[in-house]
Amino acid sequence: MSMKLYDIAIVGGGAAGLMAATRCASKGLKVIVLEKNRECGKKILITGKGRCNITNISPWREFQTHIHPDKSFIKNAFYHFSNEDVVSFLEGIGLPCKTERGNRIFPLSDRSHDVRDTIVSYLKNSGIEIACGCEVESVSKSEDNFSIKMAMGQDRGVTIRARRVILATGGLSYPTTGSTGDGYAISQSFGHTIINTFPSLTALKPVEPDSRLEGLLLKNIRMDLWINGSVVQSEFGEMQFTSGGIEGALGFRVSRKGVKGLINGQKVEVSIDLKPAVEEGELTKRVEELASGMKSPNVIKLLPKLMPSQMIDSFVESSSPGLSVNNLAKRLKDWRFKISGYVGYERAVVTAGGVSLDEVSRKTLESKLVPGLFFAGELLDIDGDTGGYNLQIAFSTGALAADSAIKSLAI
Numbered sequence: 001m002s003m004k005l006y007d008i009a010i011v012g013g014g015a016a017g018l019m020a021a022t023r024c025a026s027k028g029l030k031v032i033v034l035e036k037n038r039e040c041g042k043k044i045l046i047t048g049k050g051r052c053n054i055t056n057i058s059p060w061r062e063f064q065t066h067i068h069p070d071k072s073f074i075k076n077a078f079y080h081f082s083n084e085d086v087v088s089f090l091e092g093i094g095l096p097c098k099t100e101r102g103n104r105i106f107p108l109s110d111r112s113h114d115v116r117d118t119i120v121s122y123l124k125n126s127g128i129e130i131a132c133g134c135e136v137e138s139v140s141k142s143e144d145n146f147s148i149k150m151a152m153g154q155d156r157g158v159t160i161r162a163r164r165v166i167l168a169t170g171g172l173s174y175p176t177t178g179s180t181g182d183g184y185a186i187s188q189s190f191g192h193t194i195i196n197t198f199p200s201l202t203a204l205k206p207v208e209p210d211s212r213l214e215g216l217l218l219k220n221i222r223m224d225l226w227i228n229g230s231v232v233q234s235e236f237g238e239m240q241f242t243s244g245g246i247e248g249a250l251g252f253r254v255s256r257k258g259v260k261g262l263i264n265g266q267k268v269e270v271s272i273d274l275k276p277a278v279e280e281g282e283l284t285k286r287v288e289e290l291a292s293g294m295k296s297p298n299v300i301k302l303l304p305k306l307m308p309s310q311m312i313d314s315f316v317e318s319s320s321p322g323l324s325v326n327n328l329a330k331r332l333k334d335w336r337f338k339i340s341g342y343v344g345y346e347r348a349v350v351t352a353g354g355v356s357l358d359e360v361s362r363k364t365l366e367s368k369l370v371p372g373l374f375f376a377g378e379l380l381d382i383d384g385d386t387g388g389y390n391l392q393i394a395f396s397t398g399a400l401a402a403d404s405a406i407k408s409l410a411i
């Protein structure tokens with residue numbers, strides 16, 4: 001493979017890199033995907049708890065509300081290769097899909113392996129070269145071509161050349177899947193700025209974690225995120241207490257602002273409203289009614305009627321001193337947790353921050369600093385909520401970067 005010249009080299013065989021490669025199929029180009037793991041798409045395998053929430057089929061006006069920090073940057077990529085395009089493409093190459101609650105798309109088989117394997121088989125049948133076990137160490141440019149230096153097993157310094165390079169090395173979350181931030185250093189070597197990264201869609205750790213709550217799933221609750229004493233985000237749905245702390249859909253949703261607040265040294269709190277459908281006044285009446293039916297009413301006797309037994313001891317201890325029949329309704333609507341930390345990249349679903357969007361063309365995803373260099377996926381300073389948004393970002397940006405690279409070769 002030494003010093004071969006490729007039309008396009010795609011660095012990273014994750015969701016973004018693989019989708020970029022599919023766009024190069026049947027174009028008569030010499031294209032290679034360089035993946036450091038022994039197999040491509042390791043992260044795809046663990047998505048959606050092994051079921052892979054491929055995308056979210058909501059229209060752009062709803063979709064964009066789940067993108068951070070700059071939804072407008074991704075709009076062009078989204079329309080270039082939309083959520084509907086992703087589904088038709090995958091179905092067209094042999095992966096039937098289904099829609100579930102919240103417009104989330106999954107493979108009909110419920111197997112993330114099928115998503116990865118279908119794309120990889122398509123690429124192999126289309127003559128795209130996939131080189132696994134190739135860890136790219138550096139990329140440089142001289143005159144018109146890029147030199148890509150990599151380690152292949154014991155062999156270091158193996159070099160190939162390419163006319164265009166697409167960097168799709170992912171972020172830092174779940175490093176065991178190969179996402180170890182290598183693309184940041186490569187981008188920096190070309191003068192690109194990396195916006196500070198931090199884990200997002202991760203568990204927030206309460207100051208006093210209570211192992212008795214672990215595993216408890218709370219449905220139909222409201223969660224408020226407080227920063228320095230003000231509510232900055234309010235969400236409705238379900239959450240789960242885990243060994244990591246507060247997570248589940250709601251915990252993840254507030255984690256982006258929560259983690260950022262902690263990094264900035266702000267006071268971060270989470271409050272849980274266990275009875276969001278009932279106003280405090282109404283709830284007070286209900287509590288009083290329940291109490292009036294008891295001989296000697298007290299909070300301990302009332303709580304089994306109001307919450308799962310697993311959380312009673314913890315709720316009582318964290319709400320004391322002063323928890324009484326009189327203030328029970330208030331406490332049920334504001335069970336407060338001071339947050340002191342968060343679970344890091346080892347278990348965060350996504351990395352926020354990354355290659356600065358200011359230095360990348362939103363129309364083509366080409367570097368504004370280095371012609372011929374393109375970016376795709378989580379490596380960029382763009383991330384989404386849970387619900388299929390992150391894979392769609394990877395697929396849309398992968399497709400746009402590849403199509404732009406192909407177009408630029410024809411000029």
Ligand SMILES: Cc1cc2nc3c(=O)[nH]c(=O)nc-3n(C[C@H](O)[C@H](O)[C@H](O)COP(=O)(O)OP(=O)(O)OC[C@H]3O[C@@H](n4cnc5c(N)ncnc54)[C@H](O)[C@@H]3O)c2cc1C
Nearest residue numbers: 012014015016036047048053136170178377378388390391
């Ligand atoms: C547990 C979990 C569950 C998730 N579930 C969902 C979900 O259901 N739906 C959803 O939309 N999103 C989900 N996500 C997020 C989504 O998986 C990612 O945002 C998306 O996969 C990012 O794709 P990517 O191609 O940009 O990066 P990655 O998937 O990280 O791929 C980057 C690839 O580049 C390779 N690489 C890195 N450095 C080098 C190098 N130096 N040389 C060669 N190769 C290199 C890596 O090995 C890796 O294969 C989940 C994430 C996690 C961790």
